[in-house]
Structures are given as C-alpha cells and as structure tokens.
Amino acid sequence: MFDPSALKPFQVIHVYYQFQGQAGEYKYFVVVCHENHDGVNYVVCMKATSKTEKYENDKAQMAGCVYYKSKEVSCFPENTAVQPDNPIPIAHGYLIEQEKNGRFKDKGKLPADFPAKLIAAIRASQTIPTIRKGNLLEKLGEKL
Numbered sequence: 001m002f003d004p005s006a007l008k009p010f011q012v013i014h015v016y017y018q019f020q021g022q023a024g025e026y027k028y029f030v031v032v033c034h035e036n037h038d039g040v041n042y043v044v045c046m047k048a049t050s051k052t053e054k055y056e057n058d059k060a061q062m063a064g065c066v067y068y069k070s071k072e073v074s075c076f077p078e079n080t081a082v083q084p085d086n087p088i089p090i091a092h093g094y095l096i097e098q099e100k101n102g103r104f105k106d107k108g109k110l111p112a113d114f115p116a117k118l119i120a121a122i123r124a125s126q127t128i129p130t131i132r133k134g135n136l137l138e139k140l141g142e143k144l
Contacts, residue, residue, distance in 0.1 A: 002099040004043055004092040007031045010110045012048070012075035015095065016103035026103070028075070030082050030110065033139050035089065042089035044139065046118075050078040064125030066117045075107040084118060084136060085127045115140060 007013065011031045018024035029045035036042070055062045056079075066082040098104040122128060122136050134144040 002096055002104070004095040005034060005041065007034075007043055007106075008109065009033060010114050012107040012110060013045070013095075014105040014107050015090075015098050016101075017090070028080065028107070029088065029090070032087065032136075037089070041092040043092065043095065045088050045090055046082055046084055047086045047088055048076065048080050048082045050076075050080050052079045052081045055081045060126050064121050064127060066114065066121050073110060075110060082118070082121075084122045085125055085132075087136065 009031055013029050013031065014026055015029065016024055017027045017029075028048035028050075030048055032044045032046060034041060035044055052067065055065050055067055064085065066084075068076050068080050068082075070079050071077060095104060119137065119140055119142055122133055122140075125133065128136070130144070137144055
C-alpha cells in the first residue's frame with residue numbers, strides 16, 4: 001500500500017491536482033518535507049513548471065528558481081523551473097486517493113546538488129518575503 005510518509009526530500013512526484021479556480025491537471029511537485037497541521041499530515045512541496053518563459057527572459061526571476069533544461073534530469077521531460085516561492089502543502093490522504101485512482105507517479109529524486117541550488121534560489125529570490133524565506137530555509141536546515 002502506498003504510504004506518502006515514505007516520500008523523501010527532493011523526490012519529484014507527478015500528480016493530478018486542481019488549484020482553486022483552475023481546471024485540474026497533472027502537475028510536477030518537488031517534496032521538501034512533511035508536516036502535521038491540526039492532526040492532518042501533509043507533504044510540503046514546491047511546484048515545478050514547464051512554463052519557463054518568465055525565468056528565461058528575466059535574470060532576477062531565473063536566480064530565484066532552480067532551472068533544468070529538457071531532459072537534463074530524468075524527472076522532467078521539458079525545460080522546468082522549480083519554484084521555491086510557491087510551497088504547497090498536499091495532504092497525505094489526497095495523495096493516497098490519487099494513487100488509488102492511478103493519478104500519482106514517483107518520478108525519482110533530483111541530483112545531489114539540488115539542495116544547494118534550492119537554497120541559493122531562495123536566498124536570491126526577489127518574490128519571496130523575508131519571513132517566508134526564513135521559514136523555507138529552516139525547513140532545509142539553513143538560516144537566513
């Protein structure tokens with residue numbers, strides 16, 4: 001049986017997800033950590049997007065993400081930006097439901113240099129408020 005608590009930091013998952021006000025579709029997420037809020041277990045993830053134009057056309061935006069070219073890593077088939085300014089808690093129960101429905105895939109783990117790249121992107125980001133930067137870095141065992 002699938003157990004979301006077994007997901008490790010920096011694993012990439014591909015799961016059906018619906019953001020509020022948008023149609024549901026498959027999304028890539030990078031696992032950061034696990035948290036419990038009011039008795040509900042969550043996987044805290046960062047969204048990865050193949051809509052990379054804003055990063056490719058703006059050095060400041062590029063510095064605030066972790067960018068991979070198409071197939072540079074096996075997890076991502078297209079140019080992809082991992083967005084640290086967009087952490088998303090996904091309930092373990094939701095992931096279990098999606099896995100039962102065949103709408104969850106483990107796409108593997110990002111390379112060993114990913115944590116350092118992520119920390120650098122968080123520090124360089126011009127879109128993450130200072131308090132949130134501190135919280136994200138803390139989740140990664142770092143300080144602001």
